[in-house]
Amino acid sequence: MTLLLYTSISLLILLLAFKLFHQTRTRPKLPPSPPSLPILGHLHLIKKPIHRTFHRLSQKYGKVFSIKFGSQLVVIVSSPSAVEECFTKNDVILANRPRSLIGKHLAYNFTTLIASPYGDHWRNLRRISALEIFSNNRLNMFLGIRRDEVKHLLWKLSRNSCQGFAKVELKSMFSELTFNIIMRMVAGKRYYGEDVKYEEEARKFRGLVKEIVALGGVSNPGEFVPVLRWIDRGGLEKKVMGVSKRMDTFLQGLIDEKRSKDEEGNTMIDHMLSLQKSQPEYYTDQIIKGLILLVKSDAHKLIPFGLGRRACPGAGLAQRTMSLTLGSLIQCFEWERVTKEEVDMAEGIAVVMPKAVPLEAMCKARPIMHKVLSESLHDV
Template sequence: MFSLQILQSCPLPLLTLAVFIFILNAATKIIHQSPRRRRRLPPGPPAIPIIGNLHQIGELPHRSLWKLSRKYGPLLRVKLGSVPTVVVSSPEAARELLKYHDLQTCTRPAIARASRLSYDFADIGFSPYNDNWREVRKICILGLLSVKRVQSFRYIREEEVESLVETLSRHSVSGKPVNLSEKLMSLAITMIFRAGLGMSSHGIKKNIERFRGLVDEGGTILGRSSAADFFPYVGWIVDWVTGLHRRREKCFHDLDEFYDDTIRNHIQNKNKEGPEDIIDLMLNMGREQQLEVGDEWNHIKGVLMNLVLAGTDTSASALTWGMTELIRNPRVMKKAQTEIRNRIKNEGMIKEEDLEKLEYLKMVVKETFRLHPPGAALIPRKAMSEFKICGYDINPKTRIEVNVWAIGRDPSVWKDPEEFFPERFIQNEIDLKGQHFELLPFGGGRRGCPGIHMGLSLVELGLANLLYCFDWKLPEGMTKDDVDIEEVFSLSVHKKVPLQLVPVKYNNSS
């Protein structure tokens, strides 16, 4: 009514000008908005105001998103709180993203930082794709994590696997089940801490409970989504109320103290003998670039955060799932053991040089990573500009996730995808090193996992020796159908119930 009175009191020329401006403004909006309206966005379920589609994401996000993708298609659009998200669940879409739009999506969404401490170093490994990130990654790939460097640490892997075999051999005398999940996590921790941090085997085993606690809590915290990730302006309040902020603060404080002690020990023992580890390499880089001590240490801490947490968590998870599937599939286990014991005769231990002879074992490892990729979804990306995938428009600032767990179960690629069947890789060129998008446990493109060689070496060597040195039985009263395969989501997807098996020492002299 008030607007009508204003119009009635206006002179005709002024009224005409106002109408003209109104029409021009409306036309401008239509012109600018029409391309947006013509955009073909990926399909997805309707979103609820404020929370978006968060109510449809359960405790196992990779499974929830997989179910939605089966209904709406392999390129799924959802809204997680206020964050528009596209989920890739097919090899074709993953190929377009990682091969043709890698540079446009190689940065990361900002993740909630719980404190000044975590702001300093926790997210360096997930930082935007810039010159600093490229330099740190180059140090990792060409330094500790290159094929040549990984091979130089072969003796550490062989020593630690041999130590595990000796421990299991002593335990086998009792005929009682052993918590294999715990043993394999200890193996991964000891291996990463020796090769990456230069720690002694004795020192690690003396403090294994402390280190195990750091790794477990750190993996849980980093693998847990924060309300602030999806509600940038008010989510931090929820994190305070739920106690997540306080828990994360304590976790990063404990890790910070551990990293400080480790770096300080390296500086004090700079004339130590033996191969350089990643801390040595980065200290040398800091001196060459004349970095301030605080900046130098924070760079090192950022890399250690990824190496210690991701390196141990994923390797232990893969080993546990491999043994879980083998005990559930006696035919496969028997075939793998027969290959190893026929080709590697009268040897106390399998060495890394023997692994190339074990073709079926490598198929078992591939099949394990297909069904149980340690990271069910790759670390999220963020679109930096507009582009298309599979004919659909992706808007800038969209969060993009690749559900490698779903890709490994795509029935258009894998026959009987739920079955553990390593023979599917016979005369099959599909590899897991990021060049074949049907199998992406280590990701691909610029953000592919730099620790692939170290992770694969430990998994293959560990499985080979567990199968060579022991026959395995289930606890009394259990059958293979009783083996629990329920998952729990963390930094990697773990077996919820620890794997309990009875090791029976194999007499390889017969």
Template structure:
């Protein structure tokens, strides 16, 4: 009996030996601090709970703003302070310009060759150049501003009709989602898949299914990314599902590319053939076929669609939720628009620069509920020093943006919605305390497009409608699971078109 009891102590002793050996080896090597409970195989995975940004913030509160964690087989550097983020994304920007090889990146990122998931090098620089100069330049965005205005006007018309019926609250997440997707697809390929005038119904249905599955499966990390044994056993990885999804995405986008090629043949030469982003890239393909391949065009457009939709929709939904909970802020924004724009026309993108309080509302929303609470993971290409600690090569970097932007060390009353704190701040960033679009080489190239869409969409619903919560309770501001921080409960609200709106829409 005593022998059996003594054997029971063996695994406990071995576990304790493993944990303390890891802990003291880290100290000897001057690695960043690490939670002591580093279990065999799992590492620190047991610390993770949904939502991830909050559970990681709690770990940082206990152990410090620069931590070295072990997620299964992957070493992870977690930073949650402006100074540490600056060291990673400025001083050591090139070292951390790589991306880790995750399953979603393999399948949905064209075998790690898409703009979002390609590691730093000539191929990534080419993609970044195309996106920044050809696809998302100020000139290109300005040329397509009519599409955004048209779709926002359609959104206002739809909301006006729904408010006139007065039967039920409006699902604003769905309204924003369909509007932004129509904007993106009209800019990309000249097609709209929601609302009125949807001609290709079957193609529209395929598109909606693909978009739904991309947001459902494409943003989530798989346990197979951290525990390779699950992939070897064929469980927990979801590889088959991701491979099938990418096949559908790629086929759908290639069909759009072929349609654009046929349309360009019919139209012939001239500027008219460059109406959409795909057509613009195809016109460049005619000059440099080896540089602007069909695969690069498909990859860029799918990246733009995935990165530019859910994030923008979520920010608009959070912002309107805040306004419903703070009617004095809503009224102040409405007065600002009234003074600058008046009631004789709708808000335009060119007005946004002259609506500083509206920009404050957007900045405060992005501070409290950043669309990417954890920046897209980076990976170190060589060893470096962060916060005085040694960080080995091939370490995955997670920047907890939510923790930085909601830390009382960085912001006074951080959980209080206070747009006035950004009065006098022109940009959507404030050093490394506020960087909703990331920073450095891997910062989001779509920042200009996102801010245009946020300003126009939010400004229009503020200008054109009176808003009311459902019941007396505040709008629930709890976030749900997911990498883009969606609301746990989609926003439902009552709206009533203001008297001048019908005349402007007629």
């Protein structure tokens, strides 16, 4: 019996050694990498903000280096020419997306355009978004919404700055501008600032957005060390599941409301429902909700909209909005810093890397303000 036990252990050790030797010989040559720990890989090296950690490591290991998030291999590329090669000539190799809790629960089990694996389903979603949501014709139809919301912003800034310079906090104003434009395009409703007609609904929406942004900035070691998913000490998955159910209920409510009115309006949901009548197999309620999430996402030389086939499909909308907004702010106001000190550009912790300290500035309305508010704004 003892001989059998020792023989079995010896065979097991030999098999493991052979497997390790085979993996070592067949393993592809990887970019340089710092020393790692068992199981954790390089997670112990990651400090926030994460891009600063990557920059520091690139100074030692080069513009292309590899690290391990637990069991998951990650290659960091900071050379512009290498980035271009990765996301143009070779972008099909990198066309998939990592699976995460957010993608599982908030993105309808990885079926939305952002989270879906590269394949036929993703290509169909990309076609729908390009032709039915972000086409030039569709974006031009919503020009009036962009003009109107930028006018709201100008009016809000001018209330206290007509007689002299006034201090304004711009982060919240830009956020309100963005979400009001998007939700008026999607459902025809304003959820931020003045003139909010559906206060209870708006309050729920603002709360959901706040939770999703907070969850998007949370690091979850369980994504990279599978054994930790069974522990989930912080209850992160439960939080994600909870907010995903409430967001799904909210979006379904918007769809049901438009469907019950039985009349075609000029919103994206109306347009999707009209397509649903002729192609119900393509335009299911879940597909429509996933497309709403795409439009609502914060789609933010860096590469702000990505490159290659997985580049942000909403880049055209963002560029139109930014051009009109920035041009209007320069035309209608004089701007100064709050103090003589340089603006603090330190990064905060979130998916889209916001400023740690919200932007404040001094603005003074120019004489042309009254004329601009009384006339139409020209979109770019």
